[in-house]
Amino acid sequence: MSAQAPPQGPKNLGTKTMTMNIGPQHPATHGTLHLEVEVDGEIVVRCRPHLGYLHTGFEKLAEYRSYNQFITLSDRLNYLSSLNNNIGFALAVEEMLGVEITPRCRVLRVILAELGRLGDHVLSVGLQAMDLGAFSVMLWAFVEREKLYDIFEATSGGRLTTSWTRIGGLSRDVPDDFIPMVKKFLEYFPGVIDEVEKMLNRNRIFTKRTRGVGVISRDDVIAHGVTGPIARGSGLAWDIRRVRPYLGYELYDFEVPVEPDGDVWSRYRVRVREMRESIRILNQAIDALPDGPVTAIDTKFTLPDKLSVYNDMEALIHHFKLIMHGHGFQPAPGEIYASTESPNGELGWFIVSDGTRNPYRLRCRPPSFINYTAFPEMVRGGMISDLVAVMASLNVIAGELDR
C-alpha cells in the first residue's frame, strides 16, 4: 500500500513538540524543582527533572561536625518531617556506638515519629487535593498541621526545625501537658480524616483525575528502589517498621496498608489509611509510656545532668570532654547503614567512622530522591494536568533531592 497522501494545502506545516519549563518557580512544584517537559499539545512526550536548586551540601558539612551537631542539619533534609530525620539519624549513630536508649526515650520517639508522619501525610493529602483544584482540603490539612506544630513546639522548642533528639536520648523530656495535648489531638483528628475522605473518596472528579493516572507497576517499584507510600500503593508491602523493626515497633499492633493499583489514587488511599494506623500506634504508645529518664546513663556519650556537673568532679570532667572544642565522643573505626521508615519511605544513613569525633563520610539515602527517579516514566504519555497530580502524589521534597 502506498503511503498516505500528504495533507492538502499550500504547504505541509507538520507538527512539532513544544518544550515547556515547569519550575523552578511554579505553583505545582512545592519547593524548587525544575522539570523540562516536552509536550505534544497537552500530552507529555518526555520529562526530564533537573536537580540542584536546593543544594545544601549537608553530607560534606557532616564531615566537619560532631555527631550531635549534625542533628540540626538533618532537620533541613526533609523539612516537613524533621522529627523523623532527627530520630533516624540518632538511631543510626546509636547503633554504631552500641548505646542502649532508655525505655521512656524509646516510646517518646515512637510517639513523635508517628506525629511527624501524621503531619507529613495530612499535608501531602491536602496538597494532592489542591493540585487538582480542591483548595479547601489543603487549608483544612494546614490547620491540622499547625496544631501538630504546636505540639512539636511545646516539645522541642521549634516548629519546623525541631532538632529534638540527641545521640543517646533526647534534648529534654516532654512537658507535663504533653500527653493531654496529644490525646486531645488524637480525639478529633480521626474526624478530620473522615471529613477529607468524605470530600474526596466519592467525588467523581477526584476519582477520575486520580484513578489510572501515573501508574507504576510493582516490578518497576522494585527496580527503581522506590519505597514508602508509593511502593505500598503499588502492592509492595515494604515498611521498614515491619521488615527491620526499630524502637520496638514490633510490639505495636498496626497494619501496613497496601493498595494494588499503583496510581495516584492508590497513593492517596495508602496515605489516608496510614494516618489511621499511626493513630492506632499513637494510642498504644501513649498507654505504654513508662516513667524514667529520657537520656541513657552512659557518660561516654551523653551529657550528665546539670546538677551533678556542678557538684561532682567526675561529671564535670565528662561534661568537659563531651562539650569542649576538639573533644567529644569518638566512635571506634567502622561503618554502619541503618534505616528508618520516614513518611516518604526508607530514610537510610550510611556513616563511616575513622575513630575521630567527626564522621569520615556520611551518606544519606533520602526517600524522595530515589522515588523521584521513577517520575519521568510515570508521567510519560499523560497530560500536563496528570503531571501535576503525579508530582503531588509523590510528595517530593526538594530538600531531600539535593544533598
Added chain:
Amino acid sequence: MQVVPVLVWVERKVSAWIQDRVGPNRVGPLGLFQPLADAIKLLFKEDVVPEGTDRFLFILAPAVAFAPAALLATVIPFGQPMMVDGELLPLQVCRGNVGVLLTLALTGFSVYGLAFGGWASNNKYAMLGGLRAGAQMLSYEIAMGLALVSVLMTAGSVDLNVIVLDQTGTWGGFIPKWNALRQPLAFVLFFIAAFAETNRLPFDLPECEAELVGGYHTEYSSMKFSLFFLAEYAAMFASCCLITTLFLGGWSLPGMDVHNHSPFFSLLTVAVFFAKVSVLLFFFIVVRWTLPRFRFDQLMHLGWKTMIPLGLANILFTGAMAQG
C-alpha cells in the same frame, strides 16, 4: 457592575467560612472595603507589557473579555414594569424582542478575550490556557444553546419578558411553574454549561493555577489583569441573572399579580429577583471552593459525549410533548 466588588467580598468571606478562616476583616466594617483597596492597589501597579507580545491584541484582550459580560446584564429584565407618570417603565436596560439570541451572541463573544489574551502574551502557559478556553467555551456553548432551545420551545418566544411571564403560573396554587421544574434536564445542563462559560471551578481549565500558573492571564498585570478578574465575576453575575430569568421565574413569585404596576410592588419584584440571583451566586461560590477540577480531555468528554446528546434528547422530548 457595582455588584462585582460585593461579589468579590462575598466570595472571600464564603471561602473563608468553608476553610475555617476569618477572611478580610481589616479594611472597613467586616472588611467590606477590601475589594476597593484591591482595586486601588491594582490601579497603581506597574502595567507591564512583556517583550515579544502582540501589543494590539494584548491590550484589546481584557476589554474584549470584559465587555460581553457587562453587556449581558443589560438585557435581563430584573423587575415588574413600573408605572411612572402614567407610563410603563420597563425595568430592563435594553429592551428587545431577541433577548435570548443576544445573550447567546454575547457569551460567544467573550471567548475571544481569553483566546486573544492567551495568544498575544507570547507565553506557553498563556497559550495553552487560551487554547483551552477556546475549546471549552465553544463546546459548552453548544450544550448551553441546546438547553436553551427547549426553554424557548416551552415559552414560544425569545423575548426574555415573555419567558418570565410564561413562568408566573402555578400548579395547584403553590408549586411555581418555573422552567427549572418544567424542564429539569435543561436546567441542569444550562447550569453546568454556565459554570464552564464563566470559567469557574470545576471548569477553570483556562486558568488552572496548579498547572498553567495563571493560564491566559499569566502575563497580565495592573488594570488589565483586574479587567480579566472583573470579567469573571461580571460573567458569573450575568449567568446567574440569566439562569434566574430563564429557569427560576425571573422577578416573579408564584401567585403574584402581574398587572400590578405600582412602584412599591415593582421594587419588591426587583428584590425577589436579586434574592434568587444571590442564592445562585452562593451556590457558584460554594462549588468553587469544594470541587477539584476536570482534566482537559475529561472536560471535552463530558461536553460532547454527555451534555450535547442529553440536550438533543431533551429537545426531542419537549417537541414530542408539545405535539402530543
